[in-house]
Amino acid sequence: MNFQPLKDILVVSVEQAASAPLASCRLADAGARVIKIERDTGDFARQYDEAVKGLSTYFVWLNRGKESIRLDLKSDEGKDLFLRIVDKADVFIQNLAPGAMNRLKLNSERLRKRNETLITCDISGYGEEGEYSQMKAYDNLVQAESGLIDVTGSGDTRAKVGISIADISTGMHAYSAILEALIQRGKTGEGVSIKLSMFDSMADWMMVPWLHQEYGGAAPERTGVHHASISPYGSFKTRDEKEIMIGIQNEREWKRFCKEILNGAIAEDDDRFNRNSKRVKHRKLLNQIIQKTFIKQSLDELVEKLDEAKIAYSRLRTIHEFSKHPQLRLADLETENGTIRIADRPARFKGFESDFKPVPKLGEHDYKIKKEFT
Numbered sequence: 295m296n297f298q299p300l301k302d303i304l305v306v307s308v309e310q311a312a313s314a315p316l317a318s319c320r321l322a323d324a325g326a327r328v329i330k331i332e333r334d335t336g337d338f339a340r341q342y343d344e345a346v347k348g349l350s351t352y353f354v355w356l357n358r359g360k361e362s363i364r365l366d367l368k369s370d371e372g373k374d375l376f377l378r379i380v381d382k383a384d385v386f387i388q389n390l391a392p393g394a395m396n397r398l399k400l401n402s403e404r405l406r407k408r409n410e411t412l413i414t415c416d417i418s419g420y421g422e423e424g425e426y427s428q429m430k431a432y433d434n435l436v437q438a439e440s441g442l443i444d445v446t447g448s449g450d451t452r453a454k455v456g457i458s459i460a461d462i463s464t465g466m467h468a469y470s471a472i473l474e475a476l477i478q479r480g481k482t483g484e485g486v487s488i489k490l491s492m493f494d495s496m497a498d499w500m501m502v503p504w505l506h507q508e509y510g511g512a513a514p515e516r517t518g519v520h521h522a523s524i525s526p527y528g529s530f531k532t533r534d535e536k537e538i539m540i541g542i543q544n545e546r547e548w549k550r551f552c553k554e555i556l557n558g559a560i561a562e563d564d565d566r567f568n569r570n571s572k573r574v575k576h577r578k579l580l581n582q583i584i585q586k587t588f589i590k591q592s593l594d595e596l597v598e599k600l601d602e603a604k605i606a607y608s609r610l611r612t613i614h615e616f617s618k619h620p621q622l623r624l625a626d627l628e629t630e631n632g633t634i635r636i637a638d639r640p641a642r643f644k645g646f647e648s649d650f651k652p653v654p655k656l657g658e659h660d661y662k663i664k665k666e667f668t
Contacts, residue, residue: 296646296647296648298325299324299325300326301326303326303384303476304382304385305328305385305386306376306383306386307329307330307360307386308386308388308395309337309387309388309389310339311338311352312352312356312465313461313462313465313492314389314417314465315339315356315465316468316469318360319358319360322359322651327361328360329360329379329663330360330361330363330654331365332363332364333366334364347631347632349653354634355636357654358652358653359651359652361654361658362654362656363660364660367398367400373400375663377408378668379663379667380405380408380412381408383409385413385415386402386412386414386415387415387468388415389417392419392422403487409485410485411485413485414486414488415468416489417464418492419435419492421494431493433459433460436460437455441503441504442496445503445514449516451516452516459499460496464490464495467490468488471490502514502523503522506523517577524543524570525574526540526542526581527539527541527542528540530585530588530589531585531589532588532591532592533590533591533592534593536592536610538607538608538609539607540600540605541607545568545570547606548562548568549562550605552564554599555605559583560583593609624637625637625638625648625650628650628651628653629652630655
């Protein structure tokens with residue numbers, strides 16, 4: 295049996311790239327019917343790469359379970375069909391370029407006047423007001439504007455986050471906001487307007503470094519794979535040229551770590567390291583001492599000791615190693631070029647199984663949808 299709490303909910307999404315498609319994908323996973331509006335050439339994310347049996351990695355990840363219809367929203371015929379669909383919809387999502395839906399005279403305010411129970415979700419780069427409102431916004435650009443790149447990397451070298459975190463953050467915020475709006479509509483019977491931006495989504499996630507800057511006088515320094523404000527918390531090399539991550543979160547763990555792992559190389563009451571703030575201050579020296587101890591042992595030897603001492607650790611894995619991870623749960627997903635495997639839904643509901651619906655071909659549901667809404 296499938297878990298479909300959003301069955302009978304109709305979602306219409308004029309979407310592209312990643313943020314809006316992620317939100318509508320999660321709604322589809324929960325049982326909603328999602329109609330994806332595409333231009334004749336399709337969502338440009340379809341052409342990002344050809345790594346998955348000739349299909350785009352981003353597209354197959356974010357567009358399962360949807361129906362695809364090609365519509366020219368600049369034409370009278372396309373607008374008319376679009377409005378007939380939206381008039382029966384529960385949720386409308388869009389993340390086109392700034393002002394695009396206004397120019398088409400299909401903005402959310404107009405749509406909600408026609409359908410008072412409609413929940414609308416407009417996703418932008420920097421919001422609809424202010425000097426940045428008309429700027430194009432792609433993931434790396436928002437990472438830069440939000441300061442994320444400034445706190446990522448090592449030493450003097452900045453780095454972007456290795457996944458599209460601004461898009462993903464925004465998509466998840468949109469998904470949760472839509473669920474909240476559906477609950478609210480269930481109480482009032484009225485639709486809700488949701489506005490959110492990629493910048494605001496990242497600003498929320500950037501509050502720890504911002505608070506350090508605003509109230510502590512300086513943002514945490516870039517520390518590579520080491521934690522900026524907790525120590526020791528990072529990667530160390532082993533005798534067999536592998537890397538292991540450790541994380542000490544409290545003073546009980548620190549004392550066990552000193553006694554059972556460092557074997558007296560640091561006394562547990564050493565005044566330089568007997569509080570986390572001091573360990574962060576003396577991070578360089580502390581890491582050097584830990585590294586001298588770890589380099590004498592193999593990964594397996596360290597894992598055994600860390601397990602016994604109940605110290606948190608992980609192996610620093612490559613993507614290839616992650617692809618073979620024993621905890622990685624995969625599910626089948628049908629595409630136009632055959633079945634692929636993809637990560638199963640993170641949330642598991644007892645008594646229910648995941649069953650991903652296929653990734654649509656461009657315009658696969660043109661005829662079906664036109665017939666239904668004409």
